[in-house]
Amino acid sequence: MGEVPRSHPRYHSLMGRKLLTEAAADGLLADSALIAHGRGEAFDYLLGEQTCPAARLAITEAAARLLDAPAPIISLNGNAVALAADDMIRCAAAIHCPIEVNIYYRTPERMEGLLTRLEERKIAVAEGPQPEMWHPDWEHMTGEWAESVEQVDILGGEPDGRIPGLEGPRADCCTDGILDSDIVLVPLEDGDRCEALVAMGKQVIVVDLNPMSRTAKTATVTIVDELMRCSKLLLKDLVDGSVEQSEKWDNEANLSASLAVMLDSLPQPE
Amino acid sequence: MGEVPRSHPRYHSLMGRKLLTEAAADGLLADSALIAHGRGEAFDYLLGEQTCPAARLAITEAAARLLDAPAPIISLNGNAVALAADDMIRCAAAIHCPIEVNIYYRTPERMEGLLTRLEERKIAVAEGPQPEMWHPDWEHMTGEWAESVEQVDILGGEPDGRIPGLEGPRADCCTDGILDSDIVLVPLEDGDRCEALVAMGKQVIVVDLNPMSRTAKTATVTIVDELMRCSKLLLKDLVDGSVEQSEKWDNEANLSASLAVMLDSLPQPE
Numbered sequence: 001m002g003e004v005p006r007s008h009p010r011y012h013s014l015m016g017r018k019l020l021t022e023a024a025a026d027g028l029l030a031d032s033a034l035i036a037h038g039r040g041e042a043f044d045y046l047l048g049e050q051t052c053p054a055a056r057l058a059i060t061e062a063a064a065r066l067l068d069a070p071a072p073i074i075s076l077n078g079n080a081v082a083l084a085a086d087d088m089i090r091c092a093a094a095i096h097c098p099i100e101v102n103i104y105y106r107t108p109e110r111m112e113g114l115l116t117r118l119e120e121r122k123i124a125v126a127e128g129p130q131p132e133m134w135h136p137d138w139e140h141m142t143g144e145w146a147e148s149v150e151q152v153d154i155l156g157g158e159p160d161g162r163i164p165g166l167e168g169p170r171a172d173c174c175t176d177g178i179l180d181s182d183i184v185l186v187p188l189e190d191g192d193r194c195e196a197l198v199a200m201g202k203q204v205i206v207v208d209l210n211p212m213s214r215t216a217k218t219a220t221v222t223i224v225d226e227l228m229r230c231s232k233l234l235l236k237d238l239v240d241g242s243v244e245q246s247e248k249w250d251n252e253a254n255l256s257a258s259l260a261v262m263l264d265s266l267p268q269p270e
Numbered sequence: 271m272g273e274v275p276r277s278h279p280r281y282h283s284l285m286g287r288k289l290l291t292e293a294a295a296d297g298l299l300a301d302s303a304l305i306a307h308g309r310g311e312a313f314d315y316l317l318g319e320q321t322c323p324a325a326r327l328a329i330t331e332a333a334a335r336l337l338d339a340p341a342p343i344i345s346l347n348g349n350a351v352a353l354a355a356d357d358m359i360r361c362a363a364a365i366h367c368p369i370e371v372n373i374y375y376r377t378p379e380r381m382e383g384l385l386t387r388l389e390e391r392k393i394a395v396a397e398g399p400q401p402e403m404w405h406p407d408w409e410h411m412t413g414e415w416a417e418s419v420e421q422v423d424i425l426g427g428e429p430d431g432r433i434p435g436l437e438g439p440r441a442d443c444c445t446d447g448i449l450d451s452d453i454v455l456v457p458l459e460d461g462d463r464c465e466a467l468v469a470m471g472k473q474v475i476v477v478d479l480n481p482m483s484r485t486a487k488t489a490t491v492t493i494v495d496e497l498m499r500c501s502k503l504l505l506k507d508l509v510d511g512s513v514e515q516s517e518k519w520d521n522e523a524n525l526s527a528s529l530a531v532m533l534d535s536l537p538q539p540e
Contacts, residue, residue: 032291
């Protein structure tokens with residue numbers, strides 16, 4: 001794909017497609033990763049390619065929980081790295097948590113490629129501008145921007161633990177990372193692993209454009225939104241730091257509200 | 271991806287994914303082809319991964335029109351070859367028409383790869399079993415199965431014409447093929463080229479899982495169904511030969527009926 005002009009009405013969606021096909025060419029993605037992205041595109045199309053009010057609430061809920069938890073972690077797969085590496089690193093810097101690469105079809109080459117990509121982006125993000133509203137003196141922020149970014153550990157290269165209930169290499173994880181965490185932000189997770197993480201008693205926050213997927217229904221908080229779009233809003237809430245958890249989060253009701261937006265977007269047959 | 275067991279409840283969908291990823295590995299597909307397939311998967315999911323009654327009607331309408339037309343042609347792109355080369359060759363044999371490879375991002379390598387793949391499959395299909403109900407004496411069939419298959423010309427390698435209204439290599443086509451045809455069966459077509467073909471006064475039959483796409487809305491007859499599934503039914507109707515065109519085909523109403531199936535499949539919010 002060639003360059004996407006910023007003025008294109010579907011710039012955002014085309015940019016996502018470009019990032020994904022480039023990552024595939026770089027060998028960072030599994031065979032079926034582009035197909036999964038396409039499924040997401042279809043649901044995003046039904047959402048009107050914008051963050052719906054229910055998703056916005058879920059983002060705030062996710063931010064509040066990530067800020068409150070003693071041991072948060074961000075778990076990324078190939079598509080998440082391709083689409084939102086920079087903002088995910090910024091989010092990790094804001095909550096002072098590590099990032100763990102955890103992919104479904106694990107090969108040494110892809111793991112190495114993803115870890116290298118994240119380390120490179122970490123340097124670029126540390127050198128780049130700090131997020132708006134970032135202030136080193138605020139209580140929930142403990143340092144200067146560059147320092148906070150540099151402190152983000154990138155894990156996953158030497159897994160020494162297993163997620164119970166999963167078979168094969170997809171269960172591999174790090175003791176200092178996913179295994180000992182109490183809340184996992186894991187965009188674009190598959191149903192099996194989402195269930196296994198919930199079964200471990202962890203809070204699981206996912207980003208999934210299909211509100212009917214097993215992942216969406218299993219997670220503690222499901223953000224039904226496109227990852228590039230929602231990660232900017234999540235970062236905003238994390239840096240703001242004043243967000244509060246709802247008294248009783250009803251994930252099912254939130255999924256229904258997202259689904260209602262999709263239903264409304266479909267032309268009603270006569 | 272490994273082997274897909276036939277007993278798997280989603281065998282059909284997983285097989286499609288396997289065929290696509292293999293074709294991508296063989297260099298037959300454009301970068302964004304897998305993403306397009308994924309979008310289709312999402313809409314097929316909403317259809318319950320089965321041929322809905324409206325699609326069944328559209329298939330019969332398509333068969334009747336293809337059998338009636340003096341100069342039909344089947345135009346295939348990379349995804350269509352990957353998913354349904356054999357059945358498309360069988361359909362071409364049943365209506366005694368050529369197949370033209372016509373791809374959006376044209377490169378000599380992909381054109382060569384697709385033409386070679388089709389020539390190989392043509393030999394395999396000619397040597398394989400004839401479709402059920404095939405009978406060489408029937409009026410609309412003019413020969414033995416193997417002979418009918420061998421007579422299917424595979425065009426596209428040396429385009430000598432242009433589709434008016436399109437720019438660049440995507441306008442290239444064959445005079446003996448798409449240019450002089452009166453009806454084009456073109457599964458998985460993009461909106462621009464569908465519009466250009468309709469503007470030439472041709473009947474255009476498309477297969478598109480998104481009933482709201484520009485292609486779906488522009489075509490003469492839109493089959494809202496998965497290509498592997500509907501090509502078997504189309505072949506059945508073509509070989510049967512007794513199908514009749516409706517007096518007045520209402521494509522828009524047919525699209526609404528498919529959309530209604532998708533709407534009904536979505537859980538209704540309270």
